[in-house]
Amino acid sequence: MIDKDDFGPITRNRRRATITSAKSETVKLRNGATAAAAAASDLKSGHKARESFTENLQLNEDSKQKCDRYDKMSCHKLQESMLSSASSFRNYRGILNWCVVMLVLSNARLFLENLLRYGILVDPIEVVSLFLKNPYSWPAACLVIVSNVFILVALYTERKLAMGSISEKVGLLIYIFNLTIILCFPMVVVLKLPSITPVGGAFALGVYTILFLKLYSYKDVNRWCRERTKVKARSLSRSLSCPSSPSALSGMQSHVSYPGNLSLRDMYYFVFAPTLCYELNFPRSESIRMGFLLRRLFEMLLLTQLLVGLTQQWMVPIIRSSMKPLKEMDFTRMTERLLRLAVPNHLIWLIFFYWFFHSSMNFVAELLRFGDREFYRDWWNSETITYFWQNWNIPVHKWCLRHFYKPLLRRGAGKLLSQSAVFFASAFFHEYLVSVPLRMFRLWAFMGMMAQLPLAWFVARFLRGNYGNAAVWLSLIIGQPIAVLMYVHDYYVIHYQHDLTITEAL
Secondary structure, eight states, X not given: OOOGGGGHHHHHHHHHHHHHHHHHHHHHHHHHHHHHHHXXXXXXXXXXXXXXXXXXXXXXXXXXXHHHHHHHHXXXXXXXXXXXXXXXXXXXXXXXXXXXXXXXXXXXXXXXXXXXXXXXXXXXXXXXXXXXXXXXOOHHHHHHHHTHHHHHHHHHHHHHHHHTSSOHHHHHHHHHHHHHHHHHHHHHHHHXXXXXXXXXXXXXXXXXXXXXXXXXXXXXXXXXXXXXXXXXXXXXXXXXXXXXXXXXXXXXXXXXXXXXXXXXXXXXXXXXXXXXXXXXXOOBOSSOOHHHHHHHHHHHHHHHHHXXXXXXXXXXXXXXXXXXXXXXXXXXXXXXXXXXXXXXXXXXXXXXXXXXXXXXXXXXXHHHTBOOOOOOOOGGGOSSHHHHHHHSOHHHHHHHIIIIIHHHHHTTOOHHHHHHHHHHHHHHHHHHHHHHHHTOOOOHHHHHHHTHHHXXXXXXXXXXXXXXXXXXXXXXXXXXXXXXXXXXXXXXXXXXXXXXXXXXXX
């Protein structure tokens, strides 16, 4: 039999476990009740949040509707005036059209006033007399024909240099002599031969000046080719020894390499091409567009007649009426004549620019299938004097940059000195083309060009944007008539001051 005392601890343990489990169940029930209460409170708070959110949305919608009603009723907002600099408005096409209409009306009035005062002064026969004094004597044309001698001398010299018959120093001396004669020979002929008119002399000197720049470029490029051949002879022989693909060979058939470019055909193509910078292979267009060619020819003929008519009908009477105020040094009337001359002079200059740089050069380029037609850029948007001179005459700018400005920089000259040298050379040629045909040396053109240096500094330093552009236009409109009046006055004093009939007519 088992004693009761043996079951005592077991019974006590069972009682404790029962009490503990009962307590835990009680705690669980309490926790469950608490969780249920919390869940119920969460549901209530969520419902309240949804109600408050819905109320907020309703309020926002109401406020938006009120704002929309207010905006519909309002007629003001934050904005700048259209003509203010802070405004983003940029469409001034109507104002531009208005300016064009006003310009046409004002010039029409001046044209009618000119006709009523002077009558019709256009005379084509007088234009022919500007080029020829004697119909059977064409000294300026003969002078242009003689220029072929200098072209052939340059070609012959290059062929001898390519063959190694003469040294580089001898070739350089021949070029110096040839280029010097190109500038001096026509000058002497124009000054010594009275039968050459000022217009004919200016034309001949212009041809020789262009030829001088072209042959200088021809000399430099061929010298660069010889230097490249000597430096890269080994690499060139290695590349020629390697087989080339048929496509590469066919693509290179139309290209010319040195010294294959030293031919009469290549030389005269460059002489007539509308560029001053020589290349062995110029970009070429595929074909000649007859419609484009005829349009340019029509423009050339029409604008030539317009230039002649405006010069005879508008400029010449103003210049003649300006001689007496210049002689008497009446500054008030001189200023009035200068302003009267500024409009026709500038209009003729603009027409001449279009005639020469667009119509004529595009005509020649199309005829020769010359591909590079960038003869000018947007110089009319120039905000500095420097930008104007770099963009209004691209052939001359490219020549100066390639053969004058950059070589000076490579030899250690500073930018300011190089730019001044370019302006000095340009001033020399301007004076050369004006003073020699008129057979008098007054340096007005030279000083006008050199005055561009301080003017360029002033505009770039103190003027910006539209003010700089206005300064460029003002220098073009006023500067040229001043030089024209100075030269015409001096020409009149030298040649016609003692002619009583002309003095009375003025």
